[in-house]
Amino acid sequence: MSAADVEIEDRVWNEVVTLFGRVEHRLAKALQRGHGIGLSEFRALCRLAHSGEGELRMQELADLIGLNQSSVSRLVARLESAGLTRRDMCPKDRRGVYTIITEEGRALQERAAPTYRQELADALDDAAADPCLGSLVTGLRGMFAVH
Template identity: 40%
Template sequence: MTETKVSAGTGETSADVREWRQLLARHADLTCALDRELQSGHGLGMSEYEVLERLAELPNQSAKVQQIAGSVHLSQSALSRVIGRLESAGLVERNMCPEDRRAVSVCMTDKGLHRQTEARPTHQRVLAERLHAPLTKTCDPTD
């Protein structure tokens, strides 16, 4: 077994670590800005918008929960909470999947499609502003 020496207190940070930290900072900045703008303008969190957007992209605006989970990068429990909030707001409906009685499908309502369509320009604007601008500071959720 080879031993890796760790040099603590040298003040040196590898290029990979610096790049990783920049990526994390950009992600935090985008997430915060999207949450703030989507919530204030449309009553949606970023994760809620992402679920609606994925459903809106499908021909029948419906998918199994497992299918959604693979595209929105949320844990099963976090996705379940997001879907629950969307369902309470009347933006989606949950149903047993007719082909597989063990699966649950989520279908966007007309109200959900309308809300997602209204929120799309906000989502696109924030992405355009934040992705193509230099990162100056991370977003403060209280701003």
């Protein structure tokens, strides 16, 4: 790879990191302000709500939302304390622990989802207007045909 290619990759990666940080910050702020829930909690509820039975093994949830095992354990403990999930043992493997979304958790996820989607669209629209990030957002939207 040439030095010019490395420089382009570095610039693009820095733009991705900047875009990610801006969007994550806005999403987290909107979810906390509007629904009293953090971004990781919302993502966990989404994954659980859209899983077949509303349940996932703890390690699977950790992998899906990009957390390590100890972080997902603390996250699930917070969700349980709020009545949004509950834990259960795997009937086939007593070492396996599942987290299961409750009706209250489903209701909160459904109420918060429009806020998340709107804030995501607004954050990307704002980033598209930024001369430093506009081409990145345009490219990402083009890849996923989101307009």
